[in-house]
Amino acid sequence: MLKTAKIMEQAYHTASDINDRLRAANEALRYYEQAGEISEVNRLRGVATELIDPDQRKAVIANLSASAPEEIETHIDALCTTSALRIIGVLHCVEAIEKAAVAVADSEFTDPMPYVEAVLYGIEGVTSANVPTSIDVNWRQRLRAAIEEHFIGEGLVNSRVYAIHAVLAFDEPEVNLSSLETAVQLDPDNGDYLGRLGRAYILHSRWNEAETYLRRAKELVPDYMKMDIEAQIDMVESQLNR
Numbered sequence: 001m002l003k004t005a006k007i008m009e010q011a012y013h014t015a016s017d018i019n020d021r022l023r024a025a026n027e028a029l030r031y032y033e034q035a036g037e038i039s040e041v042n043r044l045r046g047v048a049t050e051l052i053d054p055d056q057r058k059a060v061i062a063n064l065s066a067s068a069p070e071e072i073e074t075h076i077d078a079l080c081t082t083s084a085l086r087i088i089g090v091l092h093c094v095e096a097i098e099k100a101a102v103a104v105a106d107s108e109f110t111d112p113m114p115y116v117e118a119v120l121y122g123i124e125g126v127t128s129a130n131v132p133t134s135i136d137v138n139w140r141q142r143l144r145a146a147i148e149e150h151f152i153g154e155g156l157v158n159s160r161v162y163a164i165h166a167v168l169a170f171d172e173p174e175v176n177l178s179s180l181e182t183a184v185q186l187d188p189d190n191g192d193y194l195g196r197l198g199r200a201y202i203l204h205s206r207w208n209e210a211e212t213y214l215r216r217a218k219e220l221v222p223d224y225m226k227m228d229i230e231a232q233i234d235m236v237e238s239q240l241n242r
Helices: 002-014 018-034 038-052 054-062 069-080 082-088 091-106 113-128 139-152 159-168 173-186 191-203 207-220 223-240
Strands: none
Touching: 002 018, 002 038, 018 038, 018 082, 038 054, 038 082, 054 069, 054 091, 069 082, 069 091, 069 113, 082 091, 082 113, 091 113, 091 139, 113 139, 113 159, 139 159, 159 173, 159 191, 173 191, 191 207, 191 223, 207 223
16 A cells, blocks of 8 residues: 555656546545544645745636636636546535635626636536535535625526526525526526436426426437436336326
């Protein structure tokens, strides 16, 4: 284990791309932990944190109007990828997203939506990483509040805003359903949103609506998603035929 950890740490030092470096750091940390080398874990985590430089990135994000959307997305990505979250935790990512949301809402951009998309990209990163709630008990609620106050509340919306809001409100079925309905209204040919709305109707035992949206989704999603939707349709039909 220790030898493999050293090899992965060397890869961390020699890789040129930051994401490759962070992935190598995570592998090295994992092997150091398995070898019981806690001092090496702490040392390498400190080194990798300096590479990420979360405070500097959050400062750039807070002054969002001075940067292009692509640059803001790069800084958020560096804080919110799975590799970064395992090294620095979720709090830096959440604070960056909150700062960015405030800056977008307070800006005077002619078209603020590219910046909204950059923020949403970061939220997708942290939600897809399956960060345990115990790391920061309020991180989902804080991200949801940022969307509600600074995007939805300010009218900075598109279908993706509502789709991501639905993910963050998964524990409140009525809110989740309402956001998915709005996402589909704004993007009626999005197979993913249609499928998610159909599954939400299942949770509410609204079988006819579930069947309608699942069948529409089946026509639009990629082939690899069709089998799951077909299974959902079969289940809905069994309920309708009872």
